[in-house]
Amino acid sequence: MAGTAVRGRLTWQVATVESLRPETAAVRTIDLDVPDWGGHRAGQHLDIRLTAEDGYVAERSYSIASAPGEPVTVTVERLENGEVSPYLTEELRAGDEIEVRGPIGGYFVWDGDASPLLLAAGGSGVVPFRSILRHRAAIGSAAPVRLLYSARSLPDVIYRAELEHPGDGVEVIYTLTRQQPPGWTGHAGRVTPALLAEAAWPVSQNPLAFVCGPTAFVEAVAAALVDLGYPADRVKTERFGGVGAS
Numbered sequence: 001m002a003g004t005a006v007r008g009r010l011t012w013q014v015a016t017v018e019s020l021r022p023e024t025a026a027v028r029t030i031d032l033d034v035p036d037w038g039g040h041r042a043g044q045h046l047d048i049r050l051t052a053e054d055g056y057v058a059e060r061s062y063s064i065a066s067a068p069g070e071p072v073t074v075t076v077e078r079l080e081n082g083e084v085s086p087y088l089t090e091e092l093r094a095g096d097e098i099e100v101r102g103p104i105g106g107y108f109v110w111d112g113d114a115s116p117l118l119l120a121a122g123g124s125g126v127v128p129f130r131s132i133l134r135h136r137a138a139i140g141s142a143a144p145v146r147l148l149y150s151a152r153s154l155p156d157v158i159y160r161a162e163l164e165h166p167g168d169g170v171e172v173i174y175t176l177t178r179q180q181p182p183g184w185t186g187h188a189g190r191v192t193p194a195l196l197a198e199a200a201w202p203v204s205q206n207p208l209a210f211v212c213g214p215t216a217f218v219e220a221v222a223a224a225l226v227d228l229g230y231p232a233d234r235v236k237t238e239r240f241g242g243v244g245a246s
């Protein structure tokens with residue numbers, strides 16, 4: 001009914017940019033003050049809507065990087081020639097206002113399930129896993145976690161300092177696809193079925209997998225996990241779009 005819209009997760013509201021910080025040369029984390037935020041679960045996302053002076057509107061989805069109970073944070077990777085991400089990573093300033101709605105999604109979420117967790121991230125696909133890892137720490141969960149993180153190079157690793165201390169029982173396994181620093185003893189190249197077989201928890205432990213990143217990455221990793229014997233309903237996926245694999 002006109003004029004009686006109930007505020008909720010599907011209602012656009014104005015958020016104010018509290019602060020911004022660079023994560024890598026192309027990635028920025030943005031802390032938002034969202035006055036009517038109803039709370040979120042680890043793994044959910046929100047939508048951001050930008051309206052140009054001429055009235056042109058663009059909407060994009062961004063995973064929530066903060067844990068439930070923390071202020072809303074997103075982390076955005078600049079895509080060359082993109083419509084929205086260059087603005088969010090280069091133009092946006094503290095004090096600016098943007099429209100958001102959310103939280104969105106009830107499937108790609110982790111509420112504290114005790115199963116061993118495999119988190120597989122391609123590039124900015126690591127964003128919802130920051131929320132999950134922070135939530136795990138906040139609730140004192142003992143669920144063992146392996147984060148398999150594919151990035152182009154070490155300087156492209158998002159949340160690098162935070163991931164050096166991911167918490168007891170959390171193992172971070174990097175694979176660097178394009179460039180490895182001198183003396184690098186970790187993995188190089190894309191996530192292959194062989195690397196997954198090494199990194200993934202045995203199916204007998206009833207693990208839960210979350211796979212997030214560019215669409216091609218997600219599809220390749222999810223298919224490989226199913227080939228390893230993971231039941232499809234234990235492999236949760238979030239596709240960020242595009243064709244690039246990190």
Ligand SMILES: Cc1cc2nc3c(=O)[nH]c(=O)nc-3n(C[C@H](O)[C@H](O)[C@H](O)COP(=O)(O)OP(=O)(O)OC[C@H]3O[C@@H](n4cnc5c(N)ncnc54)[C@H](O)[C@@H]3O)c2cc1C
Pocket residue numbers: 045060061062063064075076077078079080081082083084085086124127128213214215238239240241242243244
């Ligand atoms: C549920 C969900 C959560 C998301 N969370 C995040 C997040 O946390 N951080 C983040 O940076 N992005 C995230 N994305 C992607 C984001 O919504 C935008 O698609 C992205 O920022 C590009 O928008 P753009 O307007 O800059 O580029 P566009 O103008 O939409 O596209 C520019 C070009 O890049 C291609 N492209 C679009 N997305 C990708 C991609 N991921 N990889 C490679 N090429 C691509 C397009 O096909 C196009 O050719 C998420 C997407 C979804 C669906």
